[in-house]
Amino acid sequence: MSGRTAHHAAHCLARHHQHFVPVRALTRRHAAAFSFLPTAASPRRRRRLLLPGCPLPRVMVAMNTKDPADEVPTNRVPHLPWMRHPVDIDSFSGYPVTTLPRLDPRLAAAVQRIGIESFFPVQVATWLETVGPGAFQRDICINSPTGSGKTLAYALPIVQMLSTRKVRCLRALVVLPTRDLALQVKEVFDAIAPAVGLTVASAVGQSSIADEISVLIRKSKQGLYPTLDEEFVEMEPQTQVDILVATPGRLMDHINMTKGFSLEHLQYLVVDETDRMLREAYQSWLPTVIQFTRSTNQDHLRLDTAGKTLLHPFTTIRRSGVERGFKGKCFPRLAKIVCSATLTQDPSKLSQLELHHPLLLNSGKKRYRIPTKLESYKLVCTSNLKPLCLIVLLQELRGEKCLVFTSSVESSNRLSTLLGFFEDLPFKFSEFSRLQRESARRKTLAAFKEGEIDVLIGTDIMARGIHIDGLKYVINYDMPPYVKTYIHRAGRTARAGESGSCFTFLRKHEVKTFDKMLKKADDSSCSLRSLPEESIESLRPTFSIALKKLEESLQPEASKKSNSGDKVPGGSKRKRTKQM
Numbered sequence: 236m237s238g239r240t241a242h243h244a245a246h247c248l249a250r251h252h253q254h255f256v257p258v259r260a261l262t263r264r265h266a267a268a269f270s271f272l273p274t275a276a277s278p279r280r281r282r283r284l285l286l287p288g289c290p291l292p293r294v295m296v297a298m299n300t301k302d303p304a305d306e307v308p309t310n311r312v313p314h315l316p317w318m319r320h321p322v323d324i325d326s327f328s329g330y331p332v333t334t335l336p337r338l339d340p341r342l343a344a345a346v347q348r349i350g351i352e353s354f355f356p357v358q359v360a361t362w363l364e365t366v367g368p369g370a371f372q373r374d375i376c377i378n379s380p381t382g383s384g385k386t387l388a389y390a391l392p393i394v395q396m397l398s399t400r401k402v403r404c405l406r407a408l409v410v411l412p413t414r415d416l417a418l419q420v421k422e423v424f425d426a427i428a429p430a431v432g433l434t435v436a437s438a439v440g441q442s443s444i445a446d447e448i449s450v451l452i453r454k455s456k457q458g459l460y461p462t463l464d465e466e467f468v469e470m471e472p473q474t475q476v477d478i479l480v481a482t483p484g485r486l487m488d489h490i491n492m493t494k495g496f497s498l499e500h501l502q503y504l505v506v507d508e509t510d511r512m513l514r515e516a517y518q519s520w521l522p523t524v525i526q527f528t529r530s531t532n533q534d535h536l537r538l539d540t541a542g543k544t545l546l547h548p549f550t551t552i553r554r555s556g557v558e559r560g561f562k563g564k565c566f567p568r569l570a571k572i573v574c575s576a577t578l579t580q581d582p583s584k585l586s587q588l589e590l591h592h593p594l595l596l597n598s599g600k601k602r603y604r605i606p607t608k609l610e611s612y613k614l615v616c617t618s619n620l621k622p623l624c625l626i627v628l629l630q631e632l633r634g635e636k637c638l639v640f641t642s643s644v645e646s647s648n649r650l651s652t653l654l655g656f657f658e659d660l661p662f663k664f665s666e667f668s669r670l671q672r673e674s675a676r677r678k679t680l681a682a683f684k685e686g687e688i689d690v691l692i693g694t695d696i697m698a699r700g701i702h703i704d705g706l707k708y709v710i711n712y713d714m715p716p717y718v719k720t721y722i723h724r725a726g727r728t729a730r731a732g733e734s735g736s737c738f739t740f741l742r743k744h745e746v747k748t749f750d751k752m753l754k755k756a757d758d759s760s761c762s763l764r765s766l767p768e769e770s771i772e773s774l775r776p777t778f779s780i781a782l783k784k785l786e787e788s789l790q791p792e793a794s795k796k797s798n799s800g801d802k803v804p805g806g807s808k809r810k811r812t813k814q815m
C-alpha cells in the first residue's frame with residue numbers, strides 16, 4: 236500500500252470519526268491494518284471503501300486492535316495536530332529580570348520589588364511568544380506544572396502590551412473559577428500594573444455589585460459638562476479600568492445588568508484553570524464574551540452630513556476579512572491565553588475557546604508533570620485506623636503547615652469533629668469547607684497563612700491554584716479519584732522551586748490503582764511510608780473514647796432525621812446543617 240493511499244485512507248477515516256482520530260499517527264501506525272483492502276483494487280476503490288458514511292469493515296477494527304503500535308495508550312497522542320508539536324518549556328532556563336529583552340524597566344523594577352530576581356522557564360517561553368518574536372500572532376495554551384509561575388507568565392506580557400494604551404477602558408479580562416483564586420491573581424496584577432499606569436479591578440462578588448460598579452464604571456461627564464454632545468458622551472468608553480479579574484458568575488451579572496459595562500475594546504482574554512472552566516458552563520459566559528468581542532456594533536459608526544462614515548475617536552473597529560489568514564474571522568482579534576497544570580486535550584472542549592492558530596507550551600514530553608521537588612509517599616492502613624494514623628503522621632510533621640484533603644464535606648466535618656475530641660494534640664487544626672460562610676473561610680485561610688493554624692482539613696475546594704507560602708506538606712486522607720485531582724492537591728506544595736511532600740492514605744486494594752495514577756503523573760518516586768507502631772498503640776485508648784463521643788454527637792442528628800421521616804437521600808438542607 237503506497238504511503239499516499241494510506242495517508243488518504245487515514246484522512247477519510249479521520250473524517251469518519253469527525254477529526255477525533257490523529258491522522259498522522261494513523262498513517263504510520265495503521266498502514267499495515269489497511270492492507271486488508273483488496274490489493275488488486277485500484278486506489279480509487281480503496282478510497283471508496285474508506286469514505287465517510289461507508290461502514291467500517293469489522294475486520295479492520297480487529298486488525299487495528301492487534302497492531303503492536305497500539306500498545307501505547309492512545310491518550311498519549313493528542314488528537315489535535317497542533318498539540319503534537321509543542322514548545323518545550325523545559326528547554327528554557329531561568330532568565331535574570333534585568334536582561335529579559337524588551338521588558339519595560341518600570342515593570343522590571345516592579346517585579347523586583349516583589350522579590351523576583353529571575354524569571355521561570357514558563358515565563359520566558361510565554362514572553363517570547365507574546366512580547367518577543369512570536370508577537371502574539373497565535374493564541375497561547377500553557378500546560379505547565381503547579382507552582383511553576385503561570386500567573387506572572389501571562390500577567391507580565393499583557394501589562395507590558397497595554398502599557399502604551401492612550402485611553403483607559405477595559406482591555407484585558409482574566410477569568411478564574413473561584414473567588415479565592417481570582418483575588419490571588421489580582422494581587423499579581425496589582426503588583427505590576429500600577430507601575431505603568433494601568434488600573435486593575437476585580438468582579439468576584441467579594442463586595443456588593445454597587446461597589447464593584449463604582450470602581451468599574453466611569454461617572455457620566457454629561458452631569459459635569461451639560462454642554463457636551465450627549466451622543467458623543469455615550470460613545471465614550473465607560474469602563475474605567477484596564478484589566479478585570481473576574482469569576483464567571485459576577486462577570487455575567489455585569490454583562491447583563493451593569494449599564495456602560497462593555498467588552499467592545501477587549502484585546503486580551505485569559506482563561507486560567509482552563510480545564511475546570513470548560514467543564515462547567517457557568518451561564519455560558521465564554522460564548523457570551525466571544526460574541527461581544529466579535530464584531531463592531533454598527534451603531535458606533537456615525538455619518539456626517541454627506542453620508543460619509545465618521546469614526547468616533549473611541550471606537551474599536553473589528554472587521555471580518557480574508558487578509559492575513561483570518562478567513563472571515565475578526566481582525567483585530569481577541570488574543571487568548573489559556574493555562575492549567577492539567578490542560579484538557581479534548582477537541583470538543585477546546586473548540587469552545589475558538590482559538591486562533593493555537594500554540595501549545597508544554598513542560599517536557601508528557602501530558603502531566605508534577606513539580607520536580609515534590610516527594611510522594613503512600614501509607615497503607617485499614618479504614619478504621621486511618622484517623623489514628625493521620626494523627627500520628629501529623630505529630631511526626633511537628634506542627635508544620637499542612638493541608639489534609641478528604642473526599643467529601645461530610646468526611647472533612649467528621650474528621651475534624653473527631654480530632655476535636657482529642658486533648659492536647661500538638662497541632663492546631665481547622666475545617667475549610669464549601670458550606671462555611673465565605674467570610675469564615677477567608678478568616679480561616681488568613682489564619683492558616685499567618686501560621687495561627689497548622690492544619691487545614693477540607694475538600695478539593697482547596698486543591699486548585701491556591702498558593703500558601705511555606706506549605707511543606709499535603710496529605711490525601713482519601714485517595715484522589717483522578718490523576719488531575721492528585722496533581723492539583725499535591726501541587727499546593729513544592730511550588731516555585733521549593734521542596735515539599737505529599738502523603739496518600741490507601742487501603743490495600745487501592746494501591747494498584749494509585750500506582751497507575753502516579754505513572755500518569757510521571758511520578759515514579761513514590762515510596763511506602765510506615766508509622767511507628769508504639770505511637771499508634773499509645774493513642775488507641777484516647778481514640779476509642781473520641782470515637783464514642785463522635786457517635787454520640789452524630790446520634791441526635793440521626794434521630795432527628797428518622798423522626799422527621801425525611802427520606803430524601805442526602806437530603807440537602809438537613810445534611811448541610813449537619814455538615815456545618
Ligand SMILES: Nc1ncnc2c1ncn2[C@@H]1O[C@H](COP(=O)(O)OP(=O)(O)OP(=O)(O)O)[C@@H](O)[C@H]1O
Nearest residue numbers: 351353354355381382383384385386387576700731
Ligand atoms: N520568577 C519567579 N521567581 C520566584 N518566585 C516566583 C516567580 N514567578 C512566580 N513566583 C511565585 O511562585 C508561586 C507560584 O506561582 P503561580 O501561583 O503563578 O503558579 P501556577 O503555575 O499558576 O500554579 P497553579 O497551577 O497551582 O495555579 C507564587 O508564590 C509566585 O509569587
